[in-house]
Amino acid sequence: MEPKQLTAADYRTDVWNDWCPGCGNFGIVAAMYQALAEMKADPAETVVISGIGCSGKTAHFVNTTGVHTLHGRSLPFAQGIKLSNPALNVLINAGDGDLLGIGLGHFVALGRRNVDLVVMMHDNTVYALTKGQAAPTLHRGEKPKALNEPNIQDSVNPIALAVTSGYTFVARSYSSRINHLKETIKQAVRHKGSAFIDILQPCVTFDDIHTYDYYNKRVYELKADDWNPIVKDENEIQQKMMQAIAKSFEVDDRIPLGVFYENPLTPTFEERLSEKLPSYLGTPPSREKIEKNGKTIVDGDKFVEIFSQFIVEY
Amino acid sequence: MYYIVMNMNCEDCGRYIPHSVYKYIGFCEEQGKVVFNEPPTNCDTVSKTTMDSLSSVFGSLGWVYCIDCKAPIFEMEEAVKHIASHHLITTRFMYDSVAAEEVGAVS
Amino acid sequence: MEELRYILGGPQGGGLETTSEVLSWSFAKSGYGILSDREYFSNIKGRHSYVHATVSGTAIPFHLSYPVNLVGAMDAETVFTHFQEIDKGGYLIYNKDEDNAKFDSIPSIETELKMRLNEFFKANGIGRTLGELAVYLAEKRQINVVALGYSSLLRELQQEASVIAAQASRYVSSILIGSIASLVGLDSSSLAFGLERRFRSGEMLEHNKIFSKIIARHIQTFSYKRPNLGKSSLNRGKMVVASGNDFVAMAKLVGGVRFQSYYPITPAADESFTLEKYEKVGGDHDLIVVFQTEDEIAAVTSAIGASLTGARSASATSGPGFDLMTEGLGWAGINEAPILVTYYQRGGPSTGQPTRGSQSDLLSSVFASHGEFPRIVLSSGDHSEAFWDTIDALNFAEMFQTPVIHLVDKFLANSIASTPMPDVSKIQVQRGSLVKKVGDEYHRFDFSSSVSPRAFIGDERMWYTGDEHNEIGHIDEDSENRIKMMTKRMDKMNLIEKNIPEERRYALYGDKDPEIVLLGWGFIKGVAIKALEQLRNEGIKASYFHIRTFVPFPNESVVSIFRNVGPERVVDVECNYEGQAGVLVRLNTGYQLKKRIVKFTGRPIYLNELVEATKRILSGSSQEVLSLGA
Structure with a gap:
């Protein structure tokens, strides 16, 4: 039987969406519903993984498999899932505090591996679920209303960090440009390797600086005629990285949206694994048969054969 | 095709920017002041929600919010149903500088 | 000789x-x-x-x-x-x-x-x-x-x-x-x-x-009399000669672990090294992914992720790394995710004595992570036990869908022992309650049983969350749901109590009618059993009570030992300062161990010092702190 074509509405669960009215996240899930429908994503083979914070609930609002993990740990959970079943389509939704604060070590480590998955960062500059403290994306000197004093810590540049960490697809989008975001998500999913999308997203309750108006006035889309982020040759990697980093420091008055860096040449972690373990992609850990009628597949003879180095016969 | 809201209280007017929780509190863009869901006799402006404006919202933002249902709506057809049931649909919320102070740390 | x-x-x-x-x-x-x-x-x-x-x-x-x-x-x-x-x-x-x-x-x-x-x-x-x-x-x-x-x-x-x-x-x-x-x-x-x-x-x-x-x-130019071991009277056959690390690695491969994540730490890392050496397991189509992570938080959480997809997964660490894993352990607990952590104890607290042995992480493993969730804590006394405990741990994790902590110590990990070949035909692989092709009606946390119907990510659509959840796996803070879900989860402990029989939880060696009982766990086993022999030669009837599982605890047997020989004749023997097994004995049975022999220098307990200390306890001493070894 031909499976019925799922619509965007089919990718929405009936879990009540309890984000604040007007939340910047609405646009993110809306774009996901549409992107998943357009990509005909199989709900059982698509996994939305989230951390803690407002973004954490994303896993419950999308009608695919959802794994709502720990604060800062969405990436290692996701890698365990993806590496033991590389056929899965894995989308991570995590906040800026989650990825760049408590989970920064994991963020850098994923880039080094280039595991084939998508990281969607909900970039709202604040820790909303705990009353709006400064997130690592909030610039020094800024004072959203929940802060008593202006922020005295510098911000991380997520795009530059992703590029230097080794992510092979690095983009920025904005939750209020749903078509742009949807297309960026689809591009990121199609990309082979670790893809990072910095998604600008106003927190309507705690951040009175980075509002819809603020972003609407500043964002612009990078256009193909004067911007080429794609690495075509390995010799180009460094130059394209430098170009992306320079562009990423263009903020405040004008905020570019689009793909900053795209490198289809670096092998994915899965490819690196299958190079030394040729059966890996065909029969990954989750698909391995480990028993036969309740017995281990390693019988006595095989045990002796495998572990001969440890066996001494007297 | 126009969809014209029939029962015109402030709540039904396109220029009414409702408070996100209390729907009878709102900001009237026309008059530039806070209003409390007053009957239309107080003003002579008429506002309509059109299918065109609705579909352009879905094309840009991707959602509208139903204050009655306290939930975002992601599909046009569903939004139409809420409007038909006289639900208050919006994409904008009246500025509230004090709500943040009323929220506890919740995570 | x-x-x-x-x-x-x-x-x-x-x-x-x-x-x-x-x-x-x-x-x-x-x-x-x-x-x-x-x-x-x-x-x-x-x-x-x-x-x-x-x-x-x-x-x-x-x-x-x-x-x-x-x-x-x-x-x-x-x-x-x-x-x-x-x-x-x-x-x-x-x-x-x-x-x-x-x-x-x-x-x-x-x-x-x-x-x-x-x-x-x-x-x-x-x-x-x-x-x-x-x-x-x-x-x-x-x-x-x-x-x-x-x-x-x-x-x-x-x-x-x-x-x-x-x-x-x-x-x-x-x-x-x-x-x-x-x-x-x-x-x-x-x-x-x-x-x-x-x-x-x-x-x-x-x-x-x-x-x-x-x-x-x-x-040959030295004319000294030669040490004469005599001809061996041991049975002929195949022996496994390997370290404790290697025994555990072999058991993991044979027991079906297909994803192991780790962060380098002494004395656990050698196990993952060995696994990596055998990453092709032995067949053309078999493999294990050994994933070196950026820290132990990533090690445990990636192993949990792998477990959700159906791969048998495990990690290996020691104290400082286990501390980092505790939050992840709780996530596995609330999500009924099978996971095995092999815990190689070394001297603590903090960095402590990183290359020295210890048994001071027992309480930490029994109580680690906030909140309440079911767990199993096993402990191995020698290389053979370490092999079979690993097999059991993997089965228990999946049968009860809960984290299992397997305690070993540096003494066992780093010592090479010769052990008769394990009879691998006896190995059972029990994967617990698995379901497939359920479709939209699939509820990962179905209330009908304390062990939930488990489908693998990739086969069905499902939800997991570290928040309290409903049957589907969505966040739910309702009081009634909380009562039902907590009760369902914690009821696994009853199931565990019922399914891991008392005789699996301990072993008793030595005299049936002892004057003195040594109570210990882990690497104490070998030296204690040998000490019984020496004590018997000196006319002292002694026995050794060896604890093999701390959760579930061998309550009945411990109680009967105390009843039979009297509390003043049971001696707590441990490589830690506090007598941690003694704390658990008291917690579980109400009996207090009044005598103890402890060592916390990081060196193992030696036969001669254990025999001497036991004799001093028999002549009235209540505590002996051992110190031998360079």
Whole structure:
């Protein structure tokens, strides 16, 4: 039987969406519903993984498999899932505090591996679920209303960090440009390797600086005629990285949206694994048969054969 | 095709920017002041929600919010149903500088 | 002699590992049982490190003891550190080229030891040099001193073979191998077997064979009576000769682990190293992904992720790493995710004694992570137990869908033991309640049973969350749901209590009607069982109660021990300060252990000190703190 074509509405669960009215996240899930429908994503083979914070609930609002993990740990959970079943389509939704604060070590480590998955960062500059403290994306000197004093810590540049960490697809989008975001998500999913999308997203309750108006006035889309982020040759990697980093420091008055860096040449972690373990992609850990009628597949003879180095016969 | 809201209280007017929780509190863009869901006799402006404006919202933002249902709506057809049931649909919320102070740390 | 006990010492990185491995394999090949413990500093190169072994042809040894029959020294520091441990009539093999070395000018000797040596040398009128000490040992201690000129031996070898320059240091280990083999009379084919296993083939193997003959010629010039182990009376057959790390790794591969994540930490990392070496498992289509993560948080959470997709998954760590894993452990608990953490205990708190053994993480493993969730905590006493406990742990994790912590310790991890081949045909692989093709109606946390119907990510659509959730896996804070879900989850403990029988939780050794009962766990097992034998020879009836599972706890058996022999005759024996198993005994049964023998120096408990301490307890002492071992 031909499976019925799922619509965007089919990718929405009936879990009540309890984000604040007007939340910047609405646009993110809306774009996901549409992107998943357009990509005909199989709900059982698509996994939305989230951390803690407002973004954490994303896993419950999308009608695919959802794994709502720990604060800062969405990436290692996701890698365990993806590496033991590389056929899965894995989308991570995590906040800026989650990825760049408590989970920064994991963020850098994923880039080094280039595991084939998508990281969607909900970039709202604040820790909303705990009353709006400064997130690592909030610039020094800024004072959203929940802060008593202006922020005295510098911000991380997520795009530059992703590029230097080794992510092979690095983009920025904005939750209020749903078509742009949807297309960026689809591009990121199609990309082979670790893809990072910095998604600008106003927190309507705690951040009175980075509002819809603020972003609407500043964002612009990078256009193909004067911007080429794609690495075509390995010799180009460094130059394209430098170009992306320079562009990423263009903020405040004008905020570019689009793909900053795209490198289809670096092998994915899965490819690196299958190079030394040729059966890996065909029969990954989750698909391995480990028993036969309740017995281990390693019988006595095989045990002796495998572990001969440890066996001494007297 | 126009969809014209029939029962015109402030709540039904396109220029009414409702408070996100209390729907009878709102900001009237026309008059530039806070209003409390007053009957239309107080003003002579008429506002309509059109299918065109609705579909352009879905094309840009991707959602509208139903204050009655306290939930975002992601599909046009569903939004139409809420409007038909006289639900208050919006994409904008009246500025509230004090709500943040009323929220506890919740995570 | 019933058993040969030896110490081999030298600078870390100086070839000791090779010496120990070759001798272990050679002794095993010629039919002897062996236990060989490695003691070392947290240092890469240069600090004193030593191997302490027991070899026996009458029973497979699982204990270490002092004094030893032989000390083989690669350097002067070894002699200064261990000369007092040699038995009368024992042997010292050392490098006479270093006769002028003075203990107080060796920087790697710790200040405290220098002070103790200073007093000893003064009291006994010995000069400060190695040469003078050797004379003293030969004359005053009746020790057979085998003084060899290591450099002239090496020159002799160079005349017969071209020494490989880059591996020159390796030949120093050959000196000890050759000397011991010759002194003990190891047959040449067994020695060749050990060498071949270590060097496989090629020049180094050939050189070692030549070198061992040269050394044997020199050893023959000493007229001392030879240590005589006698012919082995052990059963013939296949033995596994491996470290505890390797035993656990083998069990994980055979038991079906297909995803292991880890962050390098002593003394756990060797297990993951071995797994990586066997990543192809043995078949063309079998494999294990060994994932080196950025920290232990990532190690445990990626292993949990893998478990959700249906891969049997595990991690291995020790104290500092386990601390980082505790939040992840709770996530596995609330999400009923099967996961095995092999916990190699070392000395704590904090960095503590990273290369030393300990049993001080018992309470941490039983109570780790906030909130309440079911768990199983197993503990292994020897290499064979470590193998079978790993198999059980993997089954328990999936049968009950909950985290399992498997406690081992550094003593077990780093000691090489010979153990009869495990009968792998007895291995059961029990994967618990699995479902497939359920479709939209699938509820991962269905209320109908405490063990939920488990589908793998990729086969069905499902939800997981670290928040309290409903049957579907969505966040739910309703009171009634909370009661039902907590009760469902915690009810696993009843199921675990019911399904892991009392006799699986402990083992009892020794006299049926004992005057005294030693109660212990982990690596205490081997030495305690041997102590019973010695005590019996001295007319003392004793038994050893060995705890194998802490959660679930062997309540009934512990209670009956206390009832039968009385609380004043049960002695808590542990390698920690507080007597942590004793704390759990009290917590679970209400009985307080009033006597205890503890050791927290990071060195294992030795047979002689345990026997002596037990006798002192019998004569009224209530606490003995043990201290033997360099």
